[in-house]
Amino acid sequence: VRRLLRRAGVLLAVCCGGMALWSAAAGGQDQPAQPPAAGDPALAQRGRDLYAQSCAGCHGEDLRGRKGQGPALRGVGAAAVDFYLSTGRMPLADPTDEPIRADPAFSRRDIKALVAYVAGFGGPAIPAANPDRGDVARGKEAFTESCAGCHQVLGRGGIVTGAFVPSLADATPRQLAEAIRVGPYLMPKFGERQIDQEELDDIAAYVRAARDPDDRGGWGIGNIGPVPEGMIAWLLAGIVLLGVVRLLGERAR
Amino acid sequence: MRIVERLALLLGAARAVRARPEQPAGEDADPRRRALPRDRAAELAVAVLLVAGGLLAAAFGVLVVAHPQTQLLGGVLAAGLACLGAALALASKRVVVQEVDVEERHPPPAEEDERLTAQLRAGTEGISRRRVLLGAAGVAGCGLAAAIALPATGLGPALGHAPNGTPWRRGKRLVDARTNEPISADALEIGSFQSAMPEGATTEELGAPVVVVRVDPQRLQLPADRRDWAPEGFLAYSQICTHAACAVTLFRYPVYEDTSKGPALVCPCHYSTFDVLRAADPIFGPAVRPLAQLPLALADDRTLVANGPLSGPVGPSYWGVEH
Numbered sequence: 123v124r125r126l127l128r129r130a131g132v133l134l135a136v137c138c139g140g141m142a143l144w145s146a147a148a149g150g151q152d153q154p155a156q157p158p159a160a161g162d163p164a165l166a167q168r169g170r171d172l173y174a175q176s177c178a179g180c181h182g183e184d185l186r187g188r189k190g191q192g193p194a195l196r197g198v199g200a201a202a203v204d205f206y207l208s209t210g211r212m213p214l215a216d217p218t219d220e221p222i223r224a225d226p227a228f229s230r231r232d233i234k235a236l237v238a239y240v241a242g243f244g245g246p247a248i249p250a251a252n253p254d255r256g257d258v259a260r261g262k263e264a265f266t267e268s269c270a271g272c273h274q275v276l277g278r279g280g281i282v283t284g285a286f287v288p289s290l291a292d293a294t295p296r297q298l299a300e301a302i303r304v305g306p307y308l309m310p311k312f313g314e315r316q317i318d319q320e321e322l323d324d325i326a327a328y329v330r331a332a333r334d335p336d337d338r339g340g341w342g343i344g345n346i347g348p349v350p351e352g353m354i355a356w357l358l359a360g361i362v363l364l365g366v367v368r369l370l371g372e373r374a375r
Numbered sequence: 376m377r378i379v380e381r382l383a384l385l386l387g388a389a390r391a392v393r394a395r396p397e398q399p400a401g402e403d404a405d406p407r408r409r410a411l412p413r414d415r416a417a418e419l420a421v422a423v424l425l426v427a428g429g430l431l432a433a434a435f436g437v438l439v440v441a442h443p444q445t446q447l448l449g450g451v452l453a454a455g456l457a458c459l460g461a462a463l464a465l466a467s468k469r470v471v472v473q474e475v476d477v478e479e480r481h482p483p484p485a486e487e488d489e490r491l492t493a494q495l496r497a498g499t500e501g502i503s504r505r506r507v508l509l510g511a512a513g514v515a516g517c518g519l520a521a522a523i524a525l526p527a528t529g530l531g532p533a534l535g536h537a538p539n540g541t542p543w544r545r546g547k548r549l550v551d552a553r554t555n556e557p558i559s560a561d562a563l564e565i566g567s568f569q570s571a572m573p574e575g576a577t578t579e580e581l582g583a584p585v586v587v588v589r590v591d592p593q594r595l596q597l598p599a600d601r602r603d604w605a606p607e608g609f610l611a612y613s614q615i616c617t618h619a620a621c622a623v624t625l626f627r628y629p630v631y632e633d634t635s636k637g638p639a640l641v642c643p644c645h646y647s648t649f650d651v652l653r654a655a656d657p658i659f660g661p662a663v664r665p666l667a668q669l670p671l672a673l674a675d676d677r678t679l680v681a682n683g684p685l686s687g688p689v690g691p692s693y694w695g696v697e698h
Binding site (some may be wrong): 218285309 | 430445446460464467468501552553559563564566567568569570588624625626627628629630631633634635637641643646648659660681
């Protein structure tokens with residue numbers, strides 16, 4: 123028993139020492155880095171505080187990332203931060219989780235503050251897309267070419283190996299433009315010279331139109347493609363056929 | 376829900392029709408004692424239904440080629456098959472003799488056998504317009520054959536010649552598959568992709584389409600003999616999946632690979648996944664051969680050009696069976 127107690131004591135001591143070292147290391151970099159350029163100082167300060175609370179654990183106090191936890195945020199710019207925060211994809215409970223759309227964890231004001239803070243380290247501004255200026259037909263062409271492979275032709279989402287592909291049903295034009303320019307998570311990115319502003323507007327117009335498509339067959343069945351349509355057709359046709367068979371047959375005597 | 380209600384109504388109506396007494400009143404309902412019908416009206420109806428079904432089926436075949444509109448095609452084929460089904464049901468109820476017989480466990484004595492044979496022969500004697508019915512059945516058969524055969528025209532170009540020869544040669548320019556314009560190296564950022572064709576090729580040439588991706592050149596792990604195939608991180612692979620020839624249209628490029636997956640091309644049909652950094656090595660899914668790689672070079676005006684033919688045959692292995 124005494125030996126056991128001694129072992130437990132040693133273990134406890136090691137744990138305490140480790141904790142002390144860790145807190146010392148963490149305490150040494152308590153304040154996140156000061157951005158080289160900041161617009162509104164009050165906003166940037168608020169962003170800095172929020173960053174320290176919610177983001178620095180994975181992305182690092184100096185925004186240079188932590189190996190195996192999160193990427194560097196220096197130079198990612200306002201577009202990426204606004205996209206991840208306004209769609210509720212960040213913060214993640216576990217850094218290995220796939221970021222998926224959720225209710226934003228921060229208020230609009232706080233998101234603005236965080237965007238201002240991270241954007242102070244450089245990077246692209248928030249892009250915009252205006253569906254009212256876009257052309258739905260041209261948008262469909264561009265969407266089919268660059269987006270539908272993963273997001274499905276009506277933007278209902280799907281899967282790619284290693285990730286779910288989100289539906290675009292709730293994406294605002296701004297979030298759409300941000301995702302196209304930033305290429306979040308496993309999505310490729312598309313620069314100005316690949317998808318220009320005009321095409322971005324077209325895509326936004328098409329995505330808006332595809333939310334409520336003209337279902338020529340009368341019943342959209344979720345617009346997720348031919349498989350559910352076929353299943354429903356077989357189910358209904360199966361019931362009708364059973365009825366017909368019953369009508370045609372005669373009861374054995 | 377409305378559809379279910381309508382179905383219930385339909386079934387109810389059908390039951391009501393069936394509930395009408397088929398036998399003259401007073402006669403025993405036992406089908407074994409039912410009188411032989413000689414129902415000329417029913418025969419005519421069957422013939423009309425057969426011809427109508429055949430014509431509708433043929434119309435489907437013609438529409439597939441001439442005016443392929445999904446709703447119209449579905450409606451016409453459904454109507455045609457419904458006519459044929461109704462014709463068969465009516466024929467079995469009203470034209471062909473109904474005979475219910477119980478087969479004994481032991482073989483019947485010879486005279487019983489003869490009686491049965493005679494009865495079977497007499498089965499079709501109730502039919503008076505045999506030729507009309509045969510003709511109508513012929514029309515129905517031809518219509519159905521057309522409905523089955525004509526959609527085969529939608530199967531695309533015949534295999535045999537196309538996959539073997541690809542238009543890719545050294546110096547052939549890559550063009551945007553949609554706009555047909557040359558692809559500038561400055562238009563694609565690291566982490567973007569683009570479908571491309573050889574200049575002047577058509578989509579009928581199955582070996583033509585490639586997908587161009589741009590990755591961080593530091594991370595490339597191409598085999599030694601392909602080191603210079605990817606200038607500035609530009610890679611081009613055949614877009615035809617080596618499993619079942621679908622177009623490989625999904626490209627994933629991670630923001631942060633440590634917590635997600637590496638860059639890969641993915642086929643939307645069966646999710647075969649090809650590691651673009653390692654010469655399209657298949658890492659997931661049913662494909663076992665890598666996509667053929669196209670060596671790239673940058674022209675003086677910084678547009679992408681092929682620097683040689685594709686690294687191997689395009690498409691699934693069964694395309695090469697003849698060779």
